[in-house]
Amino acid sequence: MQSSSIxxxxxxxxxxLKQQFDNGIISAQDVADKYLDTIYEGDxxxxxxxxxxxxxxxxxxxxxxxxxxxxxxxxxxRSFTPSTFIxxxxxxxxxxxxxxxxxxxxxxxxxxxxxxxxxWVAQAMDxxxxxxxxxLGFPDPIPQGASYEVYLRNIGGVYGTTHQDQxxxxxxxxxxHKDFDGFPExxxxxxxxxxxxxATAAHEFKHAVQFKQNNWTxxxxxxxxxxxxxxxxxxYDDVNDYYNYLEGFQTSIFGYxxxxxxxxxYQHVTWAIxxxxxxxxxxxTKTWERIEAAPxxxxxxSAIRQEIESRGESYENSIAENFLWHYASGNRLSPxxxxxxxxxxxxxxxxxxxxxxxxxxxxxxxxxxxxxVDFLEVDLTEPRVGQVSATFTYTNPNLQLAFLAYLxxxxxxxxxISPKTTGTTNFYGPWNWExxxxxxxxxxxxxxxxxxxxxxxxxxxIPEETFLAQNYPNPFNPTTNITFxxxxxxxxxxxxxxxTGRRIRTLVDGVRDxxxxxxxxxxxxxxxxxxxxxxxxxxxVYFNKMTLIK
Numbered sequence: 158m159q160s161s162s163i164x165x166x167x168x169x170x171x172x173x174l175k176q177q178f179d180n181g182i183i184s185a186q187d188v189a190d191k192y193l194d195t196i197y198e199g200d201x202x203x204x205x206x207x208x209x210x211x212x213x214x215x216x217x218x219x220x221x222x223x224x225x226x227x228x229x230x231x232x233x234x235r236s237f238t239p240s241t242f243i244x245x246x247x248x249x250x251x252x253x254x255x256x257x258x259x260x261x262x263x264x265x266x267x268x269x270x271x272x273x274x275x276x277w278v279a280q281a282m283d284x285x286x287x288x289x290x291x292x293l294g295f296p297d298p299i300p301q302g303a304s305y306e307v308y309l310r311n312i313g314g315v316y317g318t319t320h321q322d323q324x325x326x327x328x329x330x331x332x333x334h335k336d337f338d339g340f341p342e343x344x345x346x347x348x349x350x351x352x353x354x355x356a357t358a359a360h361e362f363k364h365a366v367q368f369k370q371n372n373w374t375x376x377x378x379x380x381x382x383x384x385x386x387x388x389x390x391x392x393y394d395d396v397n398d399y400y401n402y403l404e405g406f407q408t409s410i411f412g413y414x415x416x417x418x419x420x421x422x423y424q425h426v427t428w429a430i431x432x433x434x435x436x437x438x439x440x441x442t443k444t445w446e447r448i449e450a451a452p453x454x455x456x457x458x459s460a461i462r463q464e465i466e467s468r469g470e471s472y473e474n475s476i477a478e479n480f481l482w483h484y485a486s487g488n489r490l491s492p493x494x495x496x497x498x499x500x501x502x503x504x505x506x507x508x509x510x511x512x513x514x515x516x517x518x519x520x521x522x523x524x525x526x527x528x529x530v531d532f533l534e535v536d537l538t539e540p541r542v543g544q545v546s547a548t549f550t551y552t553n554p555n556l557q558l559a560f561l562a563y564l565x566x567x568x569x570x571x572x573x574i575s576p577k578t579t580g581t582t583n584f585y586g587p588w589n590w591e592x593x594x595x596x597x598x599x600x601x602x603x604x605x606x607x608x609x610x611x612x613x614x615x616x617x618x619i620p621e622e623t624f625l626a627q628n629y630p631n632p633f634n635p636t637t638n639i640t641f642x643x644x645x646x647x648x649x650x651x652x653x654x655x656x657t658g659r660r661i662r663t664l665v666d667g668v669r670d671x672x673x674x675x676x677x678x679x680x681x682x683x684x685x686x687x688x689x690x691x692x693x694x695x696x697x698v699y700f701n702k703m704t705l706i707k
Contacts, residue, residue, distance in 0.1 A: 170195045171207040172382065172422055178211075185211075185218040193226055195314070201340060203402075203423050204382060205318035205332075206364050210373060213321055242271055243304060244279035248286050250304040251279050253335075259310045261335050275309065277351055278333060281358035282307060288392045289362060294442050296449070298327045298362075298369040305365070306330040316340070317357040319364035321373070329368050331361045343398040352396040359392035360385045370445055371452030380457045383421030387429040387441070397502070399426050404504040410483050410530075411504045417526045419605050427497065431479040432461070434498055440464060458605070469681070471636075473603060474573040477559035480530040480599040481571060485561060489597070495561070495569045508534045512615055522612055525556075528605040535596040535615055543619055544672025545586030545596065551611035554580050555604040561597040562588050572675065574638070576603075577629070585640050585673030619671045620644055625692040625699035628678070632704040635681045639664070639690060642673040647695040653678060654689045661688065680705050 174188045183191075192208045216224055239259075242251040253261050253275050261274045282305075290297045299305045303326035310332055312318065317333045334340070337353040345352025363385040364373075371377055386399055402424040403409055408416045409424040418425045432440050447460040462472040485496040487505035497503060509523060509531040525531045549556060554576045561571045574584050602609050620642035628637045641651065651665035661683065664676050678690075685707045692699040 170200070170202060171205065171211075172420060175207055175211055176420075185215040186220060186223070188215075189219045189223045193223060201314040201316070203316050204360060204364075204385065205312065205315040206320075206361070206385075207382070209318050209320045239308075242275050242279060244283045246283045246286065248299055248305060249279060249282040249307055251275055251282075251307050251309065253309040259335050261309050274336065274350075274354075277354050278307065278309060278358065281355045282362065284355070285359045285362040285388070285392050289359075289366060289388060293391070293438060295363075295366045295445065296369045298329065298365040300326050303327070308332045309335045311335050314340075316353065317361040319361045319368070321368065327365060327369070329365045331365065333357050333361070341398070341401050343396050344400070345393070345396045352393075352398060355393040356389040356396050356398040359389045363388040367445075370449040375448070375452040375455070377448045377452065377455070377457040377460070379420035382423055383425045383429050384441070384445075386423045386426040387433065390426065390430060391433065391438075397499075399423065400502065403427065410480070411486070411506045414480070414483065414506055414530045414532055415509060415525055417529045417605065419528050427483060427503065428479060430497065431482050432475075435475070435478075436465070436468060443467075471573075473557050473575055474559075476603060477557045477573045477599055477601045478571070480532075480601050481559040481561050481597065483530075484532050484597045484599055485569070489595075495571070506532050508532050510534075511536060522610055523600075524608055524610045525600060525602045527602055527607045529602055531600040533598040533600060533613065533615075535598070537590060537594060537596075543590055544670075544674070545584075545588045545590055545593070546615070546673060547584040547586075547598070548614045549582045549584075549600065549611055550613075551576070551580055551582075551609050553604070553607060553609040555602055555607070555609055556582065556611055557601040557603050558582060558584060559599040559601065560584065560586060561599075562586065562593045563595040563597075564588070564593050566592075572677075574675075575630070585642070585675040587675055589670060589672065620673060623694055623696050623699075625690075625701055627701055628690070628703045632706040633680070634705060634707050635683075636677060636679045637703060639676045639678055640673060641676070641692050641699075643669055643671050643694065644696075645671050650691075650693040651676060652691050652693075654691065656687050656689065658689075664690075 171192065174191055177183045178185065178188050188211060195202060212219065239252045239254045255261065255263060261272050264273050265271065266273050289295050305327060306325050308330065312332055312334055315334065317331060319329050319331050321329055337350050340353050342349050343352035343356065345355065364381065367373060367381055389396065389399055403411055410418060410428060418428055421428065444460045444464045447463055448455050448457065465472045465475050482496040483506050486500040486503035489505060510533050512535040523531055549558060556576045557573065559571060559573045561569060563569055572586065574582060576582055600611065623644050624642045626640040628639045630637055646668065649665050649667065649669045652660055653662040653664065654660050664678060683705060685705050688703050688705060690701055690703060
């Protein structure tokens with residue numbers, strides 16, 4: 158992975174200052190002054206849009222002197238008219254200067270009197286439009302027949318900003334840095350300068366689309382920076398400027414997984430990438446359509462839940478698997494291609510606790526913030542005997558668990574298990590300890606804003622007697638889990654019957670080692686009603702009932 162010391166300790170300053178203001182810690186004038194320092198004297202910042210929005214909303218409480226330097230409309234008012242260039246599509250009008258503090262680089266390889274830099278910006282804006290609107294199907298923020306305004310200016314260490322201005326076509330305009338001289342590196346094959354232009358064009362144009370969809374209002378606005386950074390990766394896959402934010406960055410899922418990812422910002426972009434890669438390129442288009450339908454009342458996570466469930470999958474399991482993909486990155490790369498497409502370029506996630514020995518008394522108290530994750534890891538260089546088992550006890554019943562087993566044959570398998578209202582979850586894995594080299598566990602707090610403490614025990618277990626447990630959940634729709642235990646190696650037949658005695662499904666048929674087994678039953682396509690499941694072993698036959706409610 159590319160590393161940039163420039164970003165090592167950097168924070169998303171604009172968003173952090175806004176949070177301090179919302180909490181009553183600092184005034185609007187304090188925020189504006191710090192914005193000004195950051196833009197012209199501070200570190201590099203991916204996006205100034207949060208600052209622009211704040212200034213617009215609170216300008217009555219900000220001094221005229223500060224506003225003269227920060228106000229978005231002032232940024233466009235000049236004592237002379239800058240040069241202009243229309244992009245090939247006609248969709249974008251680029252404003253630039255060739256002298257003074259806002260001058261762009263003057264190189265002109267094709268000799269057409271338009272600086273190459275200006276043409277690169279125009280090309281990047283056209284590509285961003287084509288991919289975002291024409292390919293993905295997001296709403297077009299540019300009125301028919303109009304040209305969207307893009308200004309190239311010296312904006313300090315800020316890559317770009319999308320400003321709200323009702324006098325502009327579409328109600329917004331974009332400012333992009335005039336040269337990106339000295340900005341952090343990226344992986345664009347055409348060089349860092351082109352890469353910075355491309356990343357900024359894709360990022361800021363997505364902000365223009367967001368304005369079109371929800372007017373930068375409502376709860377979904379808290380996730381706007383993560384969403385815009387996602388578009389950089391989608392439109393320009395080879396640039397990878399977002400790598401700068403994944404390691405050593407404040408609240409990165411890799412560096413600080415135990416901290417909440419709300420509000421979502423640049424460093425959380427991989428959380429959004431998961432849904433794009435896992436569910437397809439239309440996932441975010443359809444999710445934002447749900448937000449657009451009711452921007453003031455429809456929450457971002459609610460829209461994600463509805464979109465996942467509309468595809469017949471579990472929201473809770475998907476959130477847990479999302480974090481598990483983060484665990485399976487970097488040097489924990491799965492040999493069976495589990496996880497992110499670019500996982501080898503990502504850093505390793507921080508492990509909260511490592512377990513190197515197994516004991517039925519191993520436990521400790523940990524705390525995980527709302528909508529965050531603890532990564533636990535069992536690393537077994539020496540094979541152990543028995544079934545993979547674990548118990549989690551927690552203060553609030555909101556702990557979703559995901560387990561990723563690295564098997565000795567080079568493959569990986571994962572399981573997720575939902576929390577119970579009792580505050581205790583038992584996991585009996587489908588693996589023997591002797592068959593795995595490592596077990597990764599993601600303990601995910603599903604509830605925003607509400608932390609939970611928990612204890613865990615990871616152990617190898619062989620039941621004292623053969624058993625068939627009650628399925629969980631019960632009633633269920635459409636999936637449930639069936640657990641059974643064996644005291645010795647024997648033949649096993651696990652079957653499901655309807656209430657008339659007709660066999661519906663065979664879940665297990667073969668020899669199994671001693672231990673506890675965790676079997677998932679998917680009743681998709683079956684009618685509501687009571688079903689029987691039977692465990693037949695060399696030692697006896699066991700029955701239980703379960704209820705499917707649709």
